[in-house]
Amino acid sequence: MNGFERRKEKKKENIRRAAIELFQVHGFSKVSIGDIAREAHVSHVTIYKYFGGKEELVRDIVVTISRDVTEKARAIIESDQPYLEKIKQLILNKSSIASQYRGELIKIVARDYPEIKRVTEEFREREINPMLDKLVEEGKRLKYINPDLSAQSITYYFMILRNGIYADKELLESIEIDSKLAYDINYLALFGLIEKQE
Amino acid sequence: MNGFERRKEKKKENIRRAAIELFQVHGFSKVSIGDIAREAHVSHVTIYKYFGGKEELVRDIVVTISRDVTEKARAIIESDQPYLEKIKQLILNKSSIASQYRGELIKIVARDYPEIKRVTEEFREREINPMLDKLVEEGKRLKYINPDLSAQSITYYFMILRNGIYADKELLESIEIDSKLAYDINYLALFGLIEKQE
Amino acid sequence: MNGFERRKEKKKENIRRAAIELFQVHGFSKVSIGDIAREAHVSHVTIYKYFGGKEELVRDIVVTISRDVTEKARAIIESDQPYLEKIKQLILNKSSIASQYRGELIKIVARDYPEIKRVTEEFREREINPMLDKLVEEGKRLKYINPDLSAQSITYYFMILRNGIYADKELLESIEIDSKLAYDINYLALFGLIEKQE
Amino acid sequence: MNGFERRKEKKKENIRRAAIELFQVHGFSKVSIGDIAREAHVSHVTIYKYFGGKEELVRDIVVTISRDVTEKARAIIESDQPYLEKIKQLILNKSSIASQYRGELIKIVARDYPEIKRVTEEFREREINPMLDKLVEEGKRLKYINPDLSAQSITYYFMILRNGIYADKELLESIEIDSKLAYDINYLALFGLIEKQE
DNA sequence: AATGAATGAGGGTTCATTCAT
DNA sequence: GATGAATGAACCCTCATTCAT
Numbered sequence: 001m002n003g004f005e006r007r008k009e010k011k012k013e014n015i016r017r018a019a020i021e022l023f024q025v026h027g028f029s030k031v032s033i034g035d036i037a038r039e040a041h042v043s044h045v046t047i048y049k050y051f052g053g054k055e056e057l058v059r060d061i062v063v064t065i066s067r068d069v070t071e072k073a074r075a076i077i078e079s080d081q082p083y084l085e086k087i088k089q090l091i092l093n094k095s096s097i098a099s100q101y102r103g104e105l106i107k108i109v110a111r112d113y114p115e116i117k118r119v120t121e122e123f124r125e126r127e128i129n130p131m132l133d134k135l136v137e138e139g140k141r142l143k144y145i146n147p148d149l150s151a152q153s154i155t156y157y158f159m160i161l162r163n164g165i166y167a168d169k170e171l172l173e174s175i176e177i178d179s180k181l182a183y184d185i186n187y188l189a190l191f192g193l194i195e196k197q198e
Numbered sequence: 199m200n201g202f203e204r205r206k207e208k209k210k211e212n213i214r215r216a217a218i219e220l221f222q223v224h225g226f227s228k229v230s231i232g233d234i235a236r237e238a239h240v241s242h243v244t245i246y247k248y249f250g251g252k253e254e255l256v257r258d259i260v261v262t263i264s265r266d267v268t269e270k271a272r273a274i275i276e277s278d279q280p281y282l283e284k285i286k287q288l289i290l291n292k293s294s295i296a297s298q299y300r301g302e303l304i305k306i307v308a309r310d311y312p313e314i315k316r317v318t319e320e321f322r323e324r325e326i327n328p329m330l331d332k333l334v335e336e337g338k339r340l341k342y343i344n345p346d347l348s349a350q351s352i353t354y355y356f357m358i359l360r361n362g363i364y365a366d367k368e369l370l371e372s373i374e375i376d377s378k379l380a381y382d383i384n385y386l387a388l389f390g391l392i393e394k395q396e
Numbered sequence: 397m398n399g400f401e402r403r404k405e406k407k408k409e410n411i412r413r414a415a416i417e418l419f420q421v422h423g424f425s426k427v428s429i430g431d432i433a434r435e436a437h438v439s440h441v442t443i444y445k446y447f448g449g450k451e452e453l454v455r456d457i458v459v460t461i462s463r464d465v466t467e468k469a470r471a472i473i474e475s476d477q478p479y480l481e482k483i484k485q486l487i488l489n490k491s492s493i494a495s496q497y498r499g500e501l502i503k504i505v506a507r508d509y510p511e512i513k514r515v516t517e518e519f520r521e522r523e524i525n526p527m528l529d530k531l532v533e534e535g536k537r538l539k540y541i542n543p544d545l546s547a548q549s550i551t552y553y554f555m556i557l558r559n560g561i562y563a564d565k566e567l568l569e570s571i572e573i574d575s576k577l578a579y580d581i582n583y584l585a586l587f588g589l590i591e592k593q594e
Numbered sequence: 595m596n597g598f599e600r601r602k603e604k605k606k607e608n609i610r611r612a613a614i615e616l617f618q619v620h621g622f623s624k625v626s627i628g629d630i631a632r633e634a635h636v637s638h639v640t641i642y643k644y645f646g647g648k649e650e651l652v653r654d655i656v657v658t659i660s661r662d663v664t665e666k667a668r669a670i671i672e673s674d675q676p677y678l679e680k681i682k683q684l685i686l687n688k689s690s691i692a693s694q695y696r697g698e699l700i701k702i703v704a705r706d707y708p709e710i711k712r713v714t715e716e717f718r719e720r721e722i723n724p725m726l727d728k729l730v731e732e733g734k735r736l737k738y739i740n741p742d743l744s745a746q747s748i749t750y751y752f753m754i755l756r757n758g759i760y761a762d763k764e765l766l767e768s769i770e771i772d773s774k775l776a777y778d779i780n781y782l783a784l785f786g787l788i789e790k791q792e
Numbered sequence: 793a794a795t796g797a798a799t800g801a802g803g804g805t806t807c808a809t810t811c812a813t
Numbered sequence: 814g815a816t817g818a819a820t821g822a823a824c825c826c827t828c829a830t831t832c833a834t
Contacts, residue, residue, distance in 0.1 A: 150379070243819070251805075559758040639826095
């Protein structure tokens with residue numbers, strides 16, 4: 001990648017960043033190419049030249065985010081931390097995942113551009129699920145996880161938690177501010193609402 | 199309410215139903231008044247006469263749903279069932295709540311029409327939260343719920359679960375079809391992912 | 397005219413009144429048939445049945461007003477008052493002419509419905525102008541009016557004054573409240589702005 | 595102002611001109627943005643980019659006209675002509691004022707956009723009235739004007755004449771064609787309809 | 793390579809008018 | 814004869830996309 005391409009890639013990155021930011025604040029349908037161009041300090045036709053159109057820009061963003069999220073998850077899972085720590089981080093880590101993972105965004109986008117749906121599903125199928133399966137396997141081996149629970153259920157459970165948490169900006173902020181709340185949510189996700197009665 | 203008004207109310211109900219349906223499938227911003235009119239088999243002008251405009255239609259729908267959900271929840275909480283059964287139903291009941299509660303819809307709508315945000319927040323503040331607080335109180339008294347958890351945390355936890363579950367239509371369908379999955383999700387929400395080690 | 401027709405005529409009159417009132421307040425283009433129907437406490441289709449449509453309603457109103465104004469002017473001119481008094485009243489009388497003559501309304505309407513233009517012009521041609529011509533004739537005979545002025549000029553002058561006065565609601569109100577102002581305007585119209593120098 | 599901005603200003607001017615022209619012919623409410631765009635040979639989107647919307651376009655036009663009229667009046671008043679000549683020109687000058695001053699337009703517009711009313715009233719209050727007051731003062735000093743007449747009355751008288759004259763396109767044309775008519779109207783406005791009897 | 797402008801489509805809204813009850 | 818609803822057109826405005834400079 002020569003200097004020319006590097007500059008171009010930087011500009012693309014900048015456009016992606018602007019788009020994600022705006023999507024998060026105003027919702028996907030409300031953000032126009034013009035808005036993104038303004039936010040990224042480029043001309044809107046530059047966006048067309050670089051990405052081809054709104055759908056392609058969005059696909060590009062979705063792929064970028066998906067890749068990013070996958071890598072973050074892989075880093076956590078393959079790290080050297082104790083098992084519980086890994087789980088906790090996957091459910092509620094304050095790293096950049098929070099600021100990027102936008103289940104909601106992706107879902108809405110998927111509705112508008114069915115082709116993008118396929119992209120994200122492929123990602124989950126091929127990248128995320130295998131990783132989670134292995135994690136669950138390990139959890140069961142370590143007796144952390146009830147062996148009667150299916151891997152699919154647990155995967156779904158993760159999805160529910162992540163979607164539930166990251167779908168609500170205000171909730172996210174509350175969690176970041178209030179560490180007792182963060183602790184409680186973690187506790188609830190890990191050990192459930194109900195105390196097992198002996 | 200005479201026959202005249204009853205017919206009118208029926209037509210309004212029909213328009214609401216069509217709108218909700220379309221919002222769920224295509225997302226809020228993508229559904230035009232014309233679409234709703236077509237789906238409801240009325241003229242778009244009728245919608246304007248009955249509701250006044252898109253914002254008012256949406257506010258009406260949001261209020262209707264909110265009221266409905268609240269009543270459903272109250273029915274469960276004030277019913278004569280054992281405590282755990284109530285909790286389970288609140289998290290994952292197959293009744294019409296599932297088909298109506300659209301946290302996601304409301305959240306997106308709130309972004310477009312800030313005034314509607316207030317309506318829903320007032321509902322939560324005034325109706326939902328007090329009910330949940332009492333429920334948590336009861337759970338702690340019965341030693342079902344860890345007394346260290348704050349009521350607010352648990353309220354958020356409920357929100358997360360509900361949002362996470364109802365935000366994903368496919369997930370919802372999977373749960374309805376696959377009873378093992380439903381059981382597992384319930385188990386996870388109640389007793390958590392991690393087995394407490396003795 | 398039997399009782400039936402009398403009731404019908406009354407209703408029509410009521411509709412006319414409502415329409416004129418609304419036109420005066422909100423301007424012609426801004427008043428819909430629905431508005432008029434509401435103001436007149438009738439169904440809008442009644443208006444269609446009685447008048448045929450918006451254009452016909454307006455034509456009817458214009459004719460009614462024109463006839464009315466003509467009769468008022470005739471009454472003044474053919475009355476037994478001194479000449480100057482007649483002139484004064486024609487320029488600025490507080491009678492109902494003020495509340496009805498709507499040069500502005502008619503002009504705007506004429507733009508929308510060219511056919512109506514003809515109606516009013518015919519009226520002026522056939523009714524108003526002859527009356528004014530005779531009045532000017534008399535004024536010249538009585539040495540009130542400079543014989544070098546053409547009757548047409550004076551007719552235009554009347555038009556200018558009336559249009560100028562009645563086009564501005566606030567001006568009209570000021571005149572009605574402030575009698576010194578009314579006196580001055582009358583003076584200016586009659587004797588001009590400039591004092592002839594001897 | 596570089597060439598770039600000059601081209602832009604020229605285009606805006608062109609749009610204003612087209613709008614004024616159409617407003618004069620068809621009345622304000624009947625002219626759509628699309629009509630103006632067509633007349634000005636630009637895209638309607640360009641109008642939105644330049645002016646923001648119909649209300650803003652209209653406000654811009656009103657301000658432009660107001661400023662223009664004020665300047666024209668000031669030029670006459672501050673010129674080196676004899677007093678009577680000034681007055682005559684103010685009442686009936688064939689310069690571009692006639693083709694621009696549109697009291698009627700402004701009044702109708704004011705009804706639709708109350709905010710614009712304020713703009714024009716401010717103009718009158720701050721620019722026009724002081725000028726007229728001084729003119730009247732001078733006229734009284736020179737014994738041209740009856741000192742019993744209030745400045746306010748005379749201001750209104752000017753308004754009446756101007757509104758009466760410029761509200762009627764056909765009248766305006768007649769005056770421009772027929773110089774005897776113009777002379778008579780001027781005479782009537784200056785010296786009144788009635789000869790003072792000695 | 794960036795910018796301004798044009799196009800064409802779509803959505804929200806209102807209206808005059810007509811139809812059915 | 815009055816009312817509610819439907820139709821079809823028009824208008825304001827915004828957007829994605831393309832063209833010309």
